[in-house]
Amino acid sequence: MILQESPLLPTRRNSVQWLPCSCGISGSTRCIRHIQTAKSDTAFELKRKKERKMMIMSRMLLSLLCFVALVYGQASPDTATMLALRDSLQSTRLNWSDPNPCLWTGLGCDRRSHRVTRIQIGNTETSGALTSDLRNLSSLTVFEVMGNKLTGKIPSLAGLRSLERVFLNDNGFTTMDADFFTGLNSLHYVNLGNNPMRPWEIPFSLRDANSLLVFSAVNCNLSGTIPHLTFPNLTSLELSGNHLVGELPVSFAESRLQILKLDGQKLNGSISVLQKMPLLTEVSLHGNRFSGTIPDLSGLTSLRVFDVSENQLTGGVPNSLIALVSLTYVALGNNLLQGSTPLFLATAIVTINGGSSSSSLSLSIISLFSSSHTHPQHYYLFQSPMGNQLALIIISLTSSCFFLLILTFLILICRRRPPIENHPRRPPSSTTPDHTFNTVNESFDPSLYEISMEDLSIATKNFSSDLIVGDGSFGFVYRAKLSNDVVVAVKKLDPDALQGFREFSAEMETLGQLRHPNIVRILGYCISGPDRVLIYEFLEKGSLDYWLHETDDSYTLSWSNRVNIAYGVAKGLAYLHGLPKPIIHRDIKSSNVLLDSDFVAHIADFGLARRMDESRSHVSTQVAGTMGYMPPEYWGGNTAATVKADVYSFGILMLETATQRRPNLPVVVEGEEVGLAQWAVMLEGQNRYFEMVYDGVGVGDWEVESVDEYFKIACLCIKESTRERPTMNQVVELLEELCSAI
Numbered sequence: 001m002i003l004q005e006s007p008l009l010p011t012r013r014n015s016v017q018w019l020p021c022s023c024g025i026s027g028s029t030r031c032i033r034h035i036q037t038a039k040s041d042t043a044f045e046l047k048r049k050k051e052r053k054m055m056i057m058s059r060m061l062l063s064l065l066c067f068v069a070l071v072y073g074q075a076s077p078d079t080a081t082m083l084a085l086r087d088s089l090q091s092t093r094l095n096w097s098d099p100n101p102c103l104w105t106g107l108g109c110d111r112r113s114h115r116v117t118r119i120q121i122g123n124t125e126t127s128g129a130l131t132s133d134l135r136n137l138s139s140l141t142v143f144e145v146m147g148n149k150l151t152g153k154i155p156s157l158a159g160l161r162s163l164e165r166v167f168l169n170d171n172g173f174t175t176m177d178a179d180f181f182t183g184l185n186s187l188h189y190v191n192l193g194n195n196p197m198r199p200w201e202i203p204f205s206l207r208d209a210n211s212l213l214v215f216s217a218v219n220c221n222l223s224g225t226i227p228h229l230t231f232p233n234l235t236s237l238e239l240s241g242n243h244l245v246g247e248l249p250v251s252f253a254e255s256r257l258q259i260l261k262l263d264g265q266k267l268n269g270s271i272s273v274l275q276k277m278p279l280l281t282e283v284s285l286h287g288n289r290f291s292g293t294i295p296d297l298s299g300l301t302s303l304r305v306f307d308v309s310e311n312q313l314t315g316g317v318p319n320s321l322i323a324l325v326s327l328t329y330v331a332l333g334n335n336l337l338q339g340s341t342p343l344f345l346a347t348a349i350v351t352i353n354g355g356s357s358s359s360s361l362s363l364s365i366i367s368l369f370s371s372s373h374t375h376p377q378h379y380y381l382f383q384s385p386m387g388n389q390l391a392l393i394i395i396s397l398t399s400s401c402f403f404l405l406i407l408t409f410l411i412l413i414c415r416r417r418p419p420i421e422n423h424p425r426r427p428p429s430s431t432t433p434d435h436t437f438n439t440v441n442e443s444f445d446p447s448l449y450e451i452s453m454e455d456l457s458i459a460t461k462n463f464s465s466d467l468i469v470g471d472g473s474f475g476f477v478y479r480a481k482l483s484n485d486v487v488v489a490v491k492k493l494d495p496d497a498l499q500g501f502r503e504f505s506a507e508m509e510t511l512g513q514l515r516h517p518n519i520v521r522i523l524g525y526c527i528s529g530p531d532r533v534l535i536y537e538f539l540e541k542g543s544l545d546y547w548l549h550e551t552d553d554s555y556t557l558s559w560s561n562r563v564n565i566a567y568g569v570a571k572g573l574a575y576l577h578g579l580p581k582p583i584i585h586r587d588i589k590s591s592n593v594l595l596d597s598d599f600v601a602h603i604a605d606f607g608l609a610r611r612m613d614e615s616r617s618h619v620s621t622q623v624a625g626t627m628g629y630m631p632p633e634y635w636g637g638n639t640a641a642t643v644k645a646d647v648y649s650f651g652i653l654m655l656e657t658a659t660q661r662r663p664n665l666p667v668v669v670e671g672e673e674v675g676l677a678q679w680a681v682m683l684e685g686q687n688r689y690f691e692m693v694y695d696g697v698g699v700g701d702w703e704v705e706s707v708d709e710y711f712k713i714a715c716l717c718i719k720e721s722t723r724e725r726p727t728m729n730q731v732v733e734l735l736e737e738l739c740s741a742i
Helices: 025-072 077-086 131-136 204-208 270-278 388-416 453-459 498-513 542-547 559-577 643-659 674-686 701-717 727-739
Strands: 108-109 114-122 127-130 143-144 148-153 163-165 172-176 189-191 214-216 222-224 234-239 244-245 259-261 266-269 283-284 289-293 305-307 313-314 329-331 349-351 468-472 475-481 485-493 522-528 531-537 593-595 599-605 666-668 672-674
Touching: 025 531, 114 727, 148 542, 189 266, 214 727, 453 475, 453 522, 542 559, 542 593, 542 643, 559 593, 559 643, 559 701, 559 727, 643 674, 643 701, 643 727, 666 674, 672 674, 701 727
Parallel strands: 114 143, 127 148, 143 163, 148 172, 163 189, 189 214, 214 234, 222 244, 234 259, 244 266, 259 283, 266 289, 283 305, 289 313, 305 329, 329 349
Antiparallel strands: 108 114, 468 475, 475 485, 485 531, 522 531, 593 599, 666 672
C-alpha cells in the first residue's frame, strides 16, 4: 500500500519533500511519523494565523483609540475663555472639572472645530458673575443662564454672529453693556426679565438684531421710550413692569407682532396703531396713561386677549371689538369710557366694571343665564364743559340712591326665591338640609349663579342619558341648553359619594375664583337636598382624550394643533402655580383638557386641586392622580404634593399628545415592555425624536426642527428629580418660542 501525499495538507516553508513510502513495518513507521509531523505542522500554522489576526486587531484598536483621543482630547480653542468663566462661577450641580470644556455639563461643541456652540446652565443654582471675554466664543449659538443667582454686569456679546438664543432672566444682574447687541444679526430669542437692573434704556445696538422673533424684558427697571426700530420678524414683545414713557412707536404698524405686553408703565398717547397690527393675538396695556378712543379692531381676526384696563381711554366700546369671535378675555375697567353696555359673546371672559369713581361707563358682564334678548340699558355721562364738577356730584348722588334701591330689591327678592331668569347672584346657603356636606367657604366668586334643580331638569331633559358628554368617578356631565339658548355643561355629582361633595367644595373654592383663558369657567351651581350640581361653559370640541384616542383617522390633530394645545395647558398651569396661594391641580391628564372650537386648550376638573400656603412649598395630602401621570416620587412613599408634580404630569401629557399613546399602557421595545416616560427618555438619549411622533401626523418641512425641541421640553418635565424639572413659567417660555417658530 502506498500512502499518497494529500494536496490539502499544509507544509512548513523549507520542509522536506514528501516521498512515496512502501509497505512494510519500517515503511509504515515512517509514514505514521510523516502523518504526525503533518498534523503538528497544521496546528502550528493555525496558531500562527490566529496570533497574526490578534496582532492586527490590537493594532487597529490602538489606532482607533489614538484617533478618538486625538479628536476628543484635542484642546478647544475656547478653553481659556471657558476656564475663566468656570473660575468666576460657583455651583454644586455643574461638573466642570475636566480640562476639556467640551466634556462639561451643559456645554456643547462643534465636532470639527471643537469650538463651544452651546452654554445651557439654566436653573442650576449657579452664582457668581459672567466674564467679559464671552464675546470670544465666536461659534456660540445658545447662551442660557436663566433662573440662577448671577450678579454684576451682563457683558457684551457683540460680534457673535452665530448667536440665536440668549436667556439671562431671573438672576441678579444690575447693569448691561450698551453694545451688547452689536452684530448679533442671527439672534432670535432674548429674555432679560426679572433682574434688579439699575435704570437703563433699550440700547441702540438692538437695531443690529434684525432677526429677532421674541424679546422679553419684564420687571427689569427699563426706562425711556420704546425706540422706533424695525424688526421684520418680531412676533412677541414683552416689556411689562418697567418705567417706560412716551407713545407707542408708529413702526409697530404693519408689523408681525402677535403678542404685545406693556403693562404697568407710564406710556401715553393713542392706541390707534393697534388697528394696523393685524396679526395680534394678545394685547395687554393694563395700568398706563393711554388716552383717546379704542380704534377699529375688525382687522384683528385672531385677537384672543385684550386688556386696556386702568388707562384714560374715552368714547364707547366699538362694535368692531364686540364682534370679534376669537376673543377669550377682555378687560376695559377703570377708564373714562362712555356709552351703552356692550354685549360680548358668551365665550369671552369680560372685566369691565373696575370700580373706579372716574369711570363714566356703568358696565357689567351680561348675564349668560338671562332669558331676555332686549338691548341693555344705556348709561351716559353728563357732558358740559362748564359743569364737570356738578355733573360728577349729581352722578355720585344718583348712583348711591340707585345702589340702595337695588340692594333693597335684592334682599326682598332673595326671600321670595324667584325663577332663574331674575335670580340674584349669591353664594350657596350656609344652611342646607344635608348636614353631611361641609358648606362651601365664602372665598369663591360671589358672581356665580345659583340655579334651581327644576330649571336644570328642563335644560337636561331630566338628565337624559342622551345628553351625557362625559363621566367620571364623581358623576356625569351633560350638555344642556338654558332658556336663553345658551349651551352649557352640567356636572351632576353623585349624591351617594362623599368624594362628590368634596369635589363640589374644591371646585367652588378654586375654580370659582379663577379667570384665565386656558382654564374652564364655572358659571353657576345648584344645591338641592343631597344633590350638588356645577355649571360650566360648554367647549365644543370636547376632551383632548377624545381626539387622541377615540376618533377615527378621518381627522387627525395637526402638529401645530398639538404644540398649541400643550402651550395652552402650560399657560393655564403657570397661572395656577403663580397665584399668591399657588394651586396644585394634581390630576393633569388628557381627559381633563377640554378644547374649544379653535382647539384652544382649557384645564378642567379641579376636584383634587389643593391650595398651598404662601410660606410652604408643598401640601401634605394623600396620593392622588391617575396611573401613568403620577410622578415617581409618589411611588417612593412621598405624599407631599408640590407644583413639580404637576410639571411631571404635564410632561407625560406632552408625550401623550405627540405620540398618541396612553400613558397607562406599556410600550413594547425589543420584546420588553417599558413605560411611556422610559421609552421617551431612551429615544431622547439616541436623538431619535421623530420616531415618537404619531404616524398619522403630517409634519411640514418647516416644523421638523420643532419636533426635537418639543420632546426635549417634555423630557425635561419628566425628570425623576423634582429639582431638575423646570417651573411651568419656564416651560411656557420654551413653548412660546416653539409656537412662534411654526
